[in-house]
Amino acid sequence: MDIDSMKIEEVIENINRLYKKSQEEGLSDQEKELQQKFRQRYIDNVKRNFRGQLEGIEPKKKK
Secondary structure, eight states, X not given: OOGGGSOHHHHHHHHHHHHHHHHXXXXXXXXXXHHHHHHHHHHXXXXXXXXXXXXXXXXXXXX
């Protein structure tokens, strides 16, 4: 499974699925590791989007 090439919507679905499973029956060590990878992918995406927004902001000129 190539997490880096997944759409962010798929990443979120997997995060939610693993969270639900963790609450209902627990996760194996492999699933916990996968959950961390999905979460990191999501966080990296948020940071990249936020950085892009900040770079697009131009300061206002004072009159």
